[in-house]
Amino acid sequence: MVSINNDALTEKILAGERITAEEALLLYEWPLEELGALADQRRRQAKRSSYNGDGNEIVTYIVDRNINYTNVCNVYCKFCAFYRTEKDDDHYVISLEQLDQKLDELSAVGGVQILMQGGHHPKLGFEWYINLLRHIREKYPHINIHGFRDLVHQSSSISRKFLECRCVK
Numbered sequence: 352m353v354s355i356n357n358d359a360l361t362e363k364i365l366a367g368e369r370i371t372a373e374e375a376l377l378l379y380e381w382p383l384e385e386l387g388a389l390a391d392q393r394r395r396q397a398k399r400s401s402y403n404g405d406g407n408e409i410v411t412y413i414v415d416r417n418i419n420y421t422n423v424c425n426v427y428c429k430f431c432a433f434y435r436t437e438k439d440d441d442h443y444v445i446s447l448e449q450l451d452q453k454l455d456e457l458s459a460v461g462g463v464q465i466l467m468q469g470g471h472h473p474k475l476g477f478e479w480y481i482n483l484l485r486h487i488r489e490k491y492p493h494i495n496i497h498g499f500r501d502l503v504h505q506s507s508s509i510s511r512k513f514l515e516c517r518c519v520k
């Protein structure tokens with residue numbers, strides 16, 4: 352079992368308090384195993400205490416949709432049948448109109464979350480992602496955004512920028 356820092360930030364998290372953007376950045380520096388153990392402990396607490404203390408007996412689900420924002424990728428994994436280059440006729444970058452259509456369809460069936468996944472498009476800069484997130488936040492505030500995992504894993508500078516950018520919170 353991984354031991355967790357017994358500091359003020361840990362206590363704050365385990366007390367269920369909201370942390371600040373600056374504190375989130377501190378967590379970014381933690382060893383991954385410790386951060387994972389803390390997240391798991393907090394998750395168990397939250398689950399146990401939900402539904403008037405019956406959380407451990409109840410299984411829930413949400414309606415979630417995967418959205419691929421681009422299939423252009425410059426990583427070229429050998430196993431991948433998804434990626435295209437900009438020379439391929441069927442390459443794409445999602446437009447806001449296409450995104451809205453998907454989010455409207457999701458909302459119509461009670462969906463509350465999206466998983467954003469896509470290739471590592473060499474021409475999409477940080478601002479493109481921020482504009483996309485800002486658009487979703489403003490027009491679909493009921494949709495939780497889960498995504499960019501591959502992108503964040505690929506670049507620690509991008510993941511730090513996401514953390515530091517207040518406009519998508």
Ligand code: SF4
Pocket residue numbers: 424425426427428431432433434469470471501
């Ligand atoms: S990073 Fe993802 S999209 Fe790109 S080639 Fe690899 S598996 Fe395919």
